[in-house]
Amino acid sequence: MRYVEVHGTKLSVIGLGTWQFGSKEWNYGRGYEERESAAIVNQALDLGVNVIDTAEAYGWGRSERAVGRAIESRRDEVFIATKVFPVMPVEPVIRDRARRSASRLGVQSIDLYQIHWPNPVVPLSMTMRAMSSLQRSGLVKDVGVSNFSLTLWQQAERFLSGNVLSNQVRYNLLDRRIENDILPWTEETGHVVIAYSPLAQGLLSGRYSRDNIPGGLRAYTAAFQPQNLDRAKPVIESLKRIALEHGATPTQVALAWIISRPNVVVIPGASSVSQLRANVESSQLGLTDDNIRELNDVSSGYRSSSGLTGQFTRGVRAGQLLVSRTLDRYTRPIKSAW
Ligand SMILES: NC(=O)c1ccc[n+]([C@@H]2O[C@H](COP(=O)([O-])OP(=O)(O)OC[C@H]3O[C@@H](n4cnc5c(N)ncnc54)[C@H](OP(=O)(O)O)[C@@H]3O)[C@@H](O)[C@H]2O)c1
Numbered sequence: 051m052r053y054v055e056v057h058g059t060k061l062s063v064i065g066l067g068t069w070q071f072g073s074k075e076w077n078y079g080r081g082y083e084e085r086e087s088a089a090i091v092n093q094a095l096d097l098g099v100n101v102i103d104t105a106e107a108y109g110w111g112r113s114e115r116a117v118g119r120a121i122e123s124r125r126d127e128v129f130i131a132t133k134v135f136p137v138m139p140v141e142p143v144i145r146d147r148a149r150r151s152a153s154r155l156g157v158q159s160i161d162l163y164q165i166h167w168p169n170p171v172v173p174l175s176m177t178m179r180a181m182s183s184l185q186r187s188g189l190v191k192d193v194g195v196s197n198f199s200l201t202l203w204q205q206a207e208r209f210l211s212g213n214v215l216s217n218q219v220r221y222n223l224l225d226r227r228i229e230n231d232i233l234p235w236t237e238e239t240g241h242v243v244i245a246y247s248p249l250a251q252g253l254l255s256g257r258y259s260r261d262n263i264p265g266g267l268r269a270y271t272a273a274f275q276p277q278n279l280d281r282a283k284p285v286i287e288s289l290k291r292i293a294l295e296h297g298a299t300p301t302q303v304a305l306a307w308i309i310s311r312p313n314v315v316v317i318p319g320a321s322s323v324s325q326l327r328a329n330v331e332s333s334q335l336g337l338t339d340d341n342i343r344e345l346n347d348v349s350s351g352y353r354s355s356s357g358l359t360g361q362f363t364r365g366v367r368a369g370q371l372l373v374s375r376t377l378d379r380y381t382r383p384i385k386s387a388w
Contacts, residue, residue, distance in 0.1 A: 103131045165198075167196065253282060
């Protein structure tokens with residue numbers, strides 16, 4: 051395993067994303083949450099992964115609980131990163147939420163506490179004051195942000211009067227927007243990008259097509275719409291060709307392309323232990339300059355199509371899904387009492 055070292059913190063270039071743990075939107079079922087998730091975390095730690103990323107929002111705390119159970123006897127081996135969902139991100143609320151996250155994770159302190167999304171209403175200065183206070187109290191070691199523009203990230207740092215270690219953002223071969231500003235600044239200043247959805251939610255594995263679209267949330271996301279699956283074909287063809295050259299898989303090449311950038315950590319999710327193992331192996335895969343150039347060129351030609359009609363339909367479907375899940379959650383106790 052390779053590590054990124056910044057400000058005395060050592061992060062494995064391949065981390066583990068755990069949105070999948072206990073989250074119905076991934077459709078992985080109970081067995082996955084109860085058994086597979088612990089096996090995935092333990093195998094990750096055995097292979098030198100230390101970055102485990104979760105969030106209070108994943109499965110309404112179920113992901114944090116599953117991670118907590120898995121790391122119980124191995125706390126010292128983990129750099130635990132979780133996120134606060136920014137509804138009213140002011141001091142008493144954030145303090146309470148951080149305590150609850152730490153308790154679900156079974157830890158005394160959270161290694162990296164990230165603001166999941168910017169809040170457009172509450173001033174960032176108030177949120178960062180709360181984060182600073184959590185750091186002083188020892189409940190939080192490092193502070194991070196997620197889905198922040200570069201300007202907001204820099205503002206967050208000014209308000210904290212300290213280092214905001216990382217920004218967790220979407221980065222993969224089909225979404226390279228951060229290369230315009232965030233990535234150069236990260237490299238120049240010794241911060242870290244934590245790249246989420248590095249496999250475009252599994253699409254870059256090359257397993258999905260118009261005739262084979264995964265269920266759950268992914269059926270509604272832009273990348274898995276039939277016209278976009280067609281547009282991604284040249285990228286996937288390149289991944290397959292380069293994979294063959296190295297005796298690797300397209301997934302491993304897609305991850306190796308990201309971590310060829312300095313100060314970037316990827317946090318792929320995994321639906322099985324074997325996927326996790328394959329993802330970790332990509333840290334050893336040395337792509338050639340020609341490979342990287344080919345992937346840069348082919349991916350710069352990718353444009354996601356999201357016409358207004360498509361966006362509207364997907365928005366409505368996703369809204370329906372969310373409302374029905376929320377209703378289900380709150381009416382379950384009533385139904386079971388009947
Ligand atoms: N901060 C944020 O707003 C934000 C947003 C999204 C995600 N995240 C974080 O980032 C993590 C990763 O992102 P993500 O889950 O959206 O997408 P991802 O990591 O790009 O895709 C994960 C999926 O890809 C497939 N996969 C993984 N390894 C594979 C392999 N070796 N071979 C073939 N397929 C493989 C699996 O799905 P199948 O096997 O079912 O195809 C897996 O569930 C999340 O778990 C979460 O921690 C953060």
